[in-house]
Amino acid sequence: MVVDQLSEDEVDRMFQALADATRRDIVARVLVAEYSVSGLAEQYDMSFAAVQKHVAVLERALLVTKEKRGREQIVRGQVDGVQRARRLLDDYERIWRQRVERIEEILEKD
Amino acid sequence: MVVDQLSEDEVDRMFQALADATRRDIVARVLVAEYSVSGLAEQYDMSFAAVQKHVAVLERALLVTKEKRGREQIVRGQVDGVQRARRLLDDYERIWRQRVERIEEILEKD
DNA sequence: CTGATCTACAACCATGTGGTTGTACGTTAC
């Protein structure tokens, strides 16, 4: 069932977003608890603006959401984004398994 | 069990490699059948050198292997690379599920 | 109101990426 409602561009953005250790760490954190952008920025040895950019990349990739609360922006993990990415890789493994089965079938043809 | 024997750099390379539609297509193809680099290049509307670079990126990301056969290089899918990437995303989902359970636990505390 | 805090965004820089063309070299076919 290779039915993900994601365009190629969206998948690009998703994997691209995950291809950075800082961003993966942010995702892991905001899946566990809520953070403001500045709360996140405190966790890393880089400028606020840099962290802000990382969050923006994750938001565009549908891996986190931001919600304004007072003067803060609360960042939350978007687990269905993660799930969609995982399902894509599931598809690859399934394709591969089908091929293996096909080969074994041929080999065992008596 | 967040135990993947992958360095952060390796994970970076893996997701980075998957963040391109052409490369994902190559992975899907070589998981099903063997291709030479030029055989792959025929499939896409770009130069041989461009495809060659994509294959090199996938190889560095441990998602495919190349094996010399005569004057050709045979490209094969490396399913355990895909599996490792998927398991990482599994970990994120697990983290998130634990948090949800924890929240429900707190709410149901009578 | 004032000052501190949180965020947004622009400008800039160095480096990386995805593509190109061109050249060179080993291998196969004849």
Add this chain to the structure above:
DNA sequence: GTAACGTACAACCACATGGTTGTAGATCAG
């Protein structure tokens, strides 16, 4: 041996990325 094929790699280009600093607008605390 020679020509064609498959590959490797360098040089180049336009553009994206990941970081910086600086400026400015909202919001909160006193």
